[in-house]
Amino acid sequence: MKHLMSNKSGFRIALEFLLCLFVCMLGMYYVLNLKDFNINIPYIYTGDGLSSSLFIKGMIENGWYNVNPNLGAPFGLEMYDYPLGGDNFQYLIMKFIALFSGNYVVVMNTYYLLTFPLCMFAAFIVLKNLKVNFFLSLSISLLYTFLPYHIIRTGHLFLLGYYMVPLVTLVVLWVAHKENFILIQTDKFKFRFTRNRYLFGSILICILIGSTGAYYAFFSCFFLLVIGLISLLNERNMRKLLVSFILIFFVGTSLLINISPSIYSKLTNPKENSVSSRNFEAAETYGLKITQLLLPTTNHNVEWIKEKKNEYNSKAPLVNENDTSSLGVIGSIGFLMLILHLFMRRKTKIEYNYTLSLLNISSVLLGTIGGFGVLFAALVSAQIRSYNRISVYIAFFSFLYIALNLNYFFDQKLKVSMKRWIYAIFSLLIIVFGVYDQTSHPLVPSKVIAEEYNNDADFVHLINDNLPENSMIFQIPYVSFPEGENIKNLGNYDLLKGYIHSRDLSWSFGNMKDSFGDKWMKEIVKLPIKDSIEILAKVGYSGIYIDRNGYTAAYADKIEMELKNLTNQDPLVSKNKELVFFDLTQYTEKLKSTTSFTEWDNQKNKYLSSVIYKNHYSISGDENWELLDSREGYKIVQTDHFSDLPLNQEAINLIDANNQKYSFDDSFPEGNHYSNRHWEDPSHFVISLSNKTTGWREDNTPTKEDISNFFKSNNYTLKYTSDMDTGIVTFLER
Incomplete structure (x- = not known):
């Protein structure tokens, strides 16, 4: 009899979850307009949706998402400076989906749709665990699943995986209310672990919340701490505080393990300015x-x-x-x-x-x-x-x-005979009213997205067919990565469209901010086009990809005319006229014919080993330096010698004899800073020098000769690309 009851209970649970799934699917069909949904067209094709596409495609093609050799070419993309590991459990789910389809679009769309039933199942499990009626659990779980947070936030795919939130809330409630949860107090200051399903279940939940998003992990730790402290204050219950700390340990450890590659990278390659x-x-x-x-x-x-x-x-x-x-x-x-x-x-x-x-x-x-x-x-x-x-x-x-x-x-x-019907009817009213109140129809129909998506795919496939395998493409305008700037009508991740549609090409977009590749690209686009494409050809680029959305129409025409004259060929143009591609193959072959193989290889290595600044100035000490201010621990000196420095302070690189890069700060809070005070008349270039570096005493007032002698005996270098005259066409529209 007991065995039969167990089977009946198992069958009932399965039936409840099937009904839960059915109701969720009905909600999805209405809210997401699934009749217009094409699994082979990305549910989102803009903004952060494109960055999700990058990570998913990269994971499928390269095993994981941390390294992608097909972006940031020729330097490659490493994501260690931008931790993504907090979402590893979500990536594992997508990795499993990828076993059945290698198409990143199918994987991304499937996971997006899957977040709805996962959220509903999680909420339903918690409500049932707390003895809430089945129909009421069904309706409330559905409303939680179709929060505006889930509906509007389509671009943040990994934030939509909030299905661990209800489960970790249940753990917090267990800490507050369940006797002998995890620890049993055997003496005043002695405790021992309980070995039951609550112990292992709560630890598993904590490990998973540490793997489904850093924000959800952080908030979980906060709530566990709150409950532990309140229990200590109100009940003088040290056991609950210890339990909270134990669970916080598992959440924190899980998160730290997940982001450990990024932590290791930061420790072994410390940077002054981290992307994250x-x-x-x-x-x-x-x-x-x-x-x-x-x-x-x-x-x-x-x-x-x-x-x-x-x-x-x-x-x-x-x-x-x-x-x-x-x-x-x-x-x-x-x-x-x-x-x-x-x-x-x-x-x-x-x-x-x-x-x-x-x-x-x-x-x-x-x-x-x-x-x-x-x-x-x-x-x-x-x-x-x-x-x-x-x-x-x-x-x-x-x-x-x-x-x-x-x-x-x-x-x-309610009377027992009426309960089931009242629960069912009331729950139905909650569903109808709640879903109508909370939701809109967030997804752009697949047919609308398909027009742009297929246009881009056809264009990139055409480039792919015209170039050898593993060819490198240089993309303009230059956009920083990640979380870069929007330029004109070009989104900060729009240049990823080249990569996500290509089979075996490498793309210049995707150099991590403040990396060598990022600095290299920023200087290349400032050069006159005649100079820049010669360098691009010599380092191995096979073509130039232009997204006209990032320029005014007139300036895009100028760039194209310049490239057409230099390459002596017509470009490929997308059907919607927004994307343009110039093949550099013939141009490169012509260039190679004018130089030896050894010289070509030497030039390539030279260009790839250093940032190519148009101006490279070694400070000689003869620039008419003078003392501006003397502060505790450092002196501030200035000169009016430099008149063509960029207005953009970040475009200036001041490097000392020890190859240390100075940073811009016009307030000069300490040594090792600079400022181009172009607003002064005459303009001044100002540097703060620490007394430790110069050897000047605190009470010493260095003369012009002292400052000049310091720079003569210490090799300081200025590297920059000047703001160009408007008549010179570069890849950077000013």
Whole structure:
């Protein structure tokens, strides 16, 4: 009998999950317009969606995403300075999907669709574990799955994998409420581990939350710490605090292991400016706003609500990705009730209410603009900056509160014979109202995306067919990577389209910011085109790819005319006239005929081994230097000798005798800084020199002769490309 009951229970559980999946698929069909969805066309083909395409395609072709030899050519792309390892569990899922299809589009689309049932299953498991009625669990799980956070944030694929959030919330509740959870106290200061499914389940959840996103891991550690500290203060319960620390250890260790390649790279190759470095001000900019939690979703289905929200978005300050944090009507009710619950004197019979209210208010205090998150960013680490992303936790706390209290109310007030029907009908109303309130139709129809996607694919395939395998393509205009600048109508990741459509070509886009390749490219595009394409040909580029969206039409025409005259051939042009390609093969062969193989090879190695600046000036000491200021530990000197330095301070490279690069800072807070004060008349080039470097005493006032003698005996070099005359055509439009 017991065995039969077990089978029946297993069958019922399977049936519940199948029904859960069915309801989720219905929601997806309506919200995502799946009738217009083509699995072979990327669900998103702009912005961060293109960067996701890069990482997924790179993972499929190269085994993992950290190194991609087909980008940043000829130097290659290494992602160690931009940690992605916090999402390794999500990459593993996609790696598994890739076993069935090597098409990155299919893998990306499949995973995007999969995030919906995964989020629903996770929320459903937690609700059922907390004894919430099946129908109510189904409806609340669906609303959590179709949050505006999930619907609007289409470009941030890896943030959509928030399916571990409900499970880690369950672990936090276990810490607060489950007796002898993980540790049993055997004496005043003695504890031992419990060996049961809760121990192993909670550790597994903590390991996985540390592998599905650094933000979700960080917030999980925060909530575990909050519950541990509150338990210590309110209950004098050291055991719960120790349990919290144990679980934080597993989350943190998991995250650290996942990003260990980046940590190792930073330790072995320290850089002054890391690509992943953030500033604390961003925590204010991308903070949480209570207003946005309570306001309806952008592009609401009701027209007048949509107009009001658009008005807020257009007039209110600091509206950015935090616009995705809306909870919808039902979620907002739960959020407000959780706040009210803090002020209720009488205790409720639902044990989790107070805990959820504490978690909710702590979320707001951490995440809100001007909150504790900003203090953490300013005093500890600014790597976590988008505190609005904590809204996905707030949403689950709010929905869980609604579910638990509705479940309690119905169980107390309804007759047994009516319960099932009332639960079913009420849950259906929640689904219909909630989904309509929370969602819009976020995806551009595949047919619309296909027009641009197929245009780009046809053009890149044409280039591929005309060039030998492993040919290198130089792309213009130059755009920094990652998180680069938008230029005219060119998005910061649009140049990735060449790579994602090609079979075996290598592309210049994708040099990591502040890397040697990045500096090399930035100087190449400043040179006159006649000089730059000769260098490009000699280092091995087979063609030049132009995205006209990054230029004014007139300047793009100038570049094309210049290249046409130099290469003596017509370019390939895409059907939509936005992409242009010049084949450098014949130009290169003609160039090779004028020099020996040895000389060609020497020039290639020379060009690839150093940044090619148009101007290279060794400071001789005869530039009329004078003392500007004397400060504790360093002196500030200046000269009016240099008149053609770039206005862009970052384009100037000042390097001392020890090959140390000085950095720009016009306030000169210490030695080893420079500034081109081009706004002065006459303009001055200013350097701060530490007394340790110069040997000058603190009380010494160096004369012009002293300064001149210092530079004569210490080799300082200025490297830069001057701002060009408007008559000279370069790959950089000024």
